[in-house]
Amino acid sequence: MSVTEQEGQITYKWTDFKSDQDVRWCPGCEDYAILKAFQTALAELDIPREKHVVVSGIGCSSRLPYYMSTYGFHGIHGRPIPIATGVKVANPDLVVWVITGDGDCLSIGGNHLIHVMRRNVDIKILLFDNRIYGLTKGQYSPTSDKGMVNRTAPMGTVEEPVEPVALALASGATFVARTDAAYLKHLIHLIVEAHKHKGTAFLHIYQNCYVYNDGVFDDFTQRDVRDDRNLVLEHGKPLIFGKNRDKGLRFKDGMVEIAEFEPADPPEDITIFDETNLSLAFALSKLYWPRFPVPMGVIRRVEQPSFEELIYGQIEKAKQKFSTDLNKLIYSGDVWEVK
Amino acid sequence: MAKKLESLDKVTVKFAGDSGDGVQVMGDQFGNATAVVGNDFATLPDYPAEIRAPQGTTYGVSSYQIQFAAYDVYTPGDIPDVLVAFNPAALKVNLTSLKPGGTIIANEDEFTEQNLRKAGFSSNPLEDDSLGSFRVYRVPITRLTIESLKDEPVGHKDKERCRNFFALGMMCWLFSRPLEPSIEFLKKRFATKVQVMEANTKALKAGYNICDTMEIFPIHYQLPPAKLEPGKYRNVNGAFASACGLVVASHKSGLPLIYSGYPITPASETLEVLAALKQYGAVTIQSEDEISAITMAIGAAYSGAIGVTGTSGPGLALKTEALNLAVMTELPLIVFDFQRSGPSTGMPTKTEQTDLLFALFGRPAESPVIILSPSSPADCFWISIEAVRLATKYMTPVIVLSEQFLVHSSEPWKLPDLDKIPPIEVNFRTDPKGFYPYMRDEKTLARPWVKLGTPGLEHTLGGLEKSNIQGTISYEPENHDLMNKLRAQKIQKVAQDIPDAQIMGPADADVVVVGWGGTYGHIKAAIEMANQDGMKVAMVHLRYLNPLQKNLGDLLRRFKKVLVPELNLGQLSYVLRAKYLIDAIGYNRITGRPFYVSELLNFIKDEYKSLRMH
The missing domain is CATH 3.40.50.920 (Rossmann fold)
Known part of the structure; x- marks a missing residue:
């Protein structure tokens, strides 16, 4: 093992987070990129490996825990969030990650997403969104585009897709971010940011499935167009985008419009991004190419006490207020003696 | 004026009224008073499914039955000797199950034309001869209660609400029970509402005294104390006993207790009891659904805690897939099934024992689990402890088949000496040397339990079949056959670890x-x-x-x-x-x-x- 320990300092390399299992995703799948970004981020975090627990559901992405050298749990379809909640509540010292997909998290397990957000359990959710069911070979998912032709919708789907970021925000998320699997550095950065957040962190990752839904994000993620078609968010900075930094967003009277300007001279009414502004986050969550650039980065970040913090706070309070003598428990109520 | 006092050795009494009449409180207090005089007893509360059904209707009747005796009793009694009916509906639904020649004490104030009609009586049974085979006492309970409280500084409604304590006072006189336990109860219950406390106390005493001075009953009764084993006792129902057992097991094992449940009748009570025991470190989570309830418990078990979930039939059906995950990952998990009448929603507040075959076989594939079942309200305590012992020792899910009847029914519980309950020994694996997640203990066939966070033992569990010992994903045919057999054998091994079945009664019986x-x-x-x-x-x-x-x-x-x-x-x-x-x-x-x-x-x-x- 290449871990060096010096006076309590551990230095990991990303390879220290690889398991001895062969990775079995399709060659060229973007899941490989996310796996590497995740391992790199964990090495960067420098937390003892045994403190990490990676919990997944079912689907292509959910195989990930087997490829990690940390503790892992490959659960059942749709349920990684409550499993992770149980792990974290039972031992809040652990760093708990959820690996899930669009089917796992938004369809069969959709209910849990809502409730983990409003509880603010200190777990980090990485949603691999490829807008298709890959493991079951190509049925439409809850994020598939309306009209998409696939095996269960040969004439095109008739359902509107769900927008994961908007759903998370509506459920009370305290940390929401988005990126694309191809943006390796950005992804690593956001994983680290998610970890820093105390509470539920939701990271929406666009991920290409080249077998069943190839190129679905190409329009705005290809190297030559992404700067013009992504809006990279920075807290406290104006919403400016474009290769030449010559476009910006202006929110006015409940409407949003794109302003074009000379790069050196952005107008003053370009909206300043504030990661604590929920209305702005909602508005941004609904922006999508081609009408608008696709927002990337931290969309919302606010501080709130975490679920387990509140639970153990109440337990401490009860311990101070009431006797912890077990005999008092069974001797509560009316007790009488038979001689 | 001294009244005639007669001795009885066994009585069954039932209090019945509208679900807002305070019948349950009255029953509990009568039980406490019964405990104090040393009779053995058992109780059976019966609630309607409706929280506040329209007043005076038969489907809104709530009741509380208690059997008490000068010797051991094992049940709340078949049919009551004495029925206290707070309204016509309460009389109507209980008429068919009342002992011939039995006693009816009716609150005649409620036998109004409107109430009689709601209950489906065409004429007033207190006035026609339809109750000829019973001894009927018509008592204007409401009116007497209000009269006795005429100087109390509480509103008319509050005075009316004291009628259950007035009636309790009457019953305490009739069966020679002391008032003190109820007075103490009122002091605690209404500590911040002194006027309400005083009004209820006064009503209680008035009910007692009025029987002593007026010719309401020609006779009253006493029951000599039962010969119970010496010791300290309390009245306990199954919900409290189950929860207490879990808390004690948590302390005896040194493991944190995480109980997650979704509200469902009649499982909610146990979740509620535990939620109020935070000082003992019990963590309760009210989950968003039945599946998250069990999967949170599985996560807790994987983490190294006692993971518990509780439900009833409809919820158990939803938990089956997750139960199989716990079977496959061989994690200790405790699932309480508080059985109720089904199938489907059935009769949620009624009891039955219809989930045994479901617990045994109601999961896809070969899915063996330990199944335990408490015999009485107090036994719920011991079964909780046994469930934790076996789940952690054999690394397996345990289903506890409890029942609606046990949850609510109560009996005197001889309080155990907690120090004499043996510790539950849990040996977490800490040594990385030679560790594999599915290596097995020779005696129990259990795989090792690792507290997450232990260095050097990192491993991944999951629902996919694993190779025995190494615990890596395996599609190998012989391994799958072996693992199925090992999972089954492991559960059978438990038979070596539990006491033999005992015969009670004559050994030479046929x-x-x-x-x-x-x-x-x-x-x-x-x-x-x-x-x-x-x-x-x-x-x-x-x-x-x-x-x-x-x-x-x-x-x-x-x-x-x-x-x-x-x-x-x-x-x-x-x-x-x-x-x-x-x-x-x-x-x-x-x-x-x-x-x-x-x-x-x-x-x-x-x-x-x-x-x-x-």
Whole structure:
């Protein structure tokens, strides 16, 4: 093992987070990129490996825990969030990650997403969104585009897709971010940011499935167009985008419009991004190419006490207020003696 | 004026009224007063499913039955000797199950034309001769309560609400019970509402005194104390006992307790009890659904805690996939099924024992789990501890089949010496040397349990089949066959770790009655009566349903007849027949209420007679 320990300092390399299992995703799948970004981020975090627990559901992405050298749990379809909640509540010292997909998290397990957000359990959710069911070979998912032709919708789907970021925000998320699997550095950065957040962190990752839904994000993620078609968010900075930094967003009277300007001279009414502004986050969550650039980065970040913090706070309070003598428990109520 | 005082040795009393009448509180307090005079007793509350059904309707009737005696009692009694009816509806629904010649005490103030019509009476039964076979006492309980409180500084409604304590005072006089426990209760309950406390206390005393001074009842009764084992006692219901057992098991094992549950009748009570025991470190989570409830518990178990979830039939159905995940990952998990009347929503507030076969077989694939079942409200305490012991020792899910009847029913509980309860030894694996996640203990076949966070033991569990010992994903045919057999053998090993089945009653009996769960008291009472009647009938009651005790087959084969009464269509009979090729004869009723001792006695008598005729 290449871990060096010096006076309590551990230095990991990303390879220290690889398991001895062969990775079995399709060659060229973007899941490989996310796996590497995740391992790199964990090495960067420098937390003892045994403190990490990676919990997944079912689907292509959910195989990930087997490829990690940390503790892992490959659960059942749709349920990684409550499993992770149980792990974290039972031992809040652990760093708990959820690996899930669009089917796992938004369809069969959709209910849990809502409730983990409003509880603010200190777990980090990485949603691999490829807008298709890959493991079951190509049925439409809850994020598939309306009209998409696939095996269960040969004439095109008739359902509107769900927008994961908007759903998370509506459920009370305290940390929401988005990126694309191809943006390796950005992804690593956001994983680290998610970890820093105390509470539920939701990271929406666009991920290409080249077998069943190839190129679905190409329009705005290809190297030559992404700067013009992504809006990279920075807290406290104006919403400016474009290769030449010559476009910006202006929110006015409940409407949003794109302003074009000379790069050196952005107008003053370009909206300043504030990661604590929920209305702005909602508005941004609904922006999508081609009408608008696709927002990337931290969309919302606010501080709130975490679920387990509140639970153990109440337990401490009860311990101070009431006797912890077990005999008092069974001797509560009316007790009488038979001689 | 001294009233005639007569001695009785056993009485069953039922209080019945609108669900807002305070019947349950009254019953609890009567139980406490009964405990203080040293009678043995058992209680059965009966709630309507409606929280506040329209007043005066038959479906809104709530009741509380208590049997108390100068000797051991095992059940809340079949049918009441005395019925206290707060309104016509309460009388209506209980008329068919009242002892002939029994006593009815009716609050005549509520027998108004409107209430009579709501209850479906065409004329007032207190005035026509339809109650001729009963002793009827018409008491203007509401009016007397308000009169007795005329100087109290509370509103008219509040005064009316004191009528349950007025009636309680009457009943305490009638059966010579002290008022002090109820006065103490009121002091605590209304500590911040002194006027309400004082009004209720005054009503309680007034009810008592009015019987002493007025000619309401010509006679009153006393019951000598029962000869209970010496010791300290409290009244306990199954919900409290189950929760207490979990807390004690958590302390005895040194493990954190995480209980996650989704509200469902009648499982919610246990979640509620535990939620109020935070000072003992109990963590409760009200989850968003049944599936998250069990998967949170699985996560907690993986983390290294006692993971528990509680539910009832409809919820257990939803939990099956996750139960299989716990079977596959071989994690200790405790699932309480507080059985209620089904299928589907069924009769949520009524009892039955219809989930045994579901617990045994109701999961896809080969999915063995340990199944335990408490016999009485107090036994719920011990079963909780046993569930934790076995789950952690064998690294397996345990289903506890409790019942609606046990949750709410109460009995005196001889309080155990907690220091004498042995510790639950849990040996977490900490040594990375030679560690594999599916290596097995020779004796138990359990795989090691690792507290997450332990360095050097990082591993991944999951629902995919694993290779034995190494625990890596495996599609190897022989391994899958082996793992299926190992999972089954592991559960069978538990039979070596539990006490043998015991025969109660005469050893030379030809007939044995086998039961499980909350029918224990009813069967025991019936057996005692049968033996008093000159029959020789023995009894075996099962607390371990999977695996069954290792001597059970041989033991049952000693009898000429094996009778199996159950509140289902013959689920244990099915198991005993399949497993031991025994001709189990069932007595099967699914009415939503516990057995009557009398019907069991008749069943035993009939079967006994036919045996003699052969």
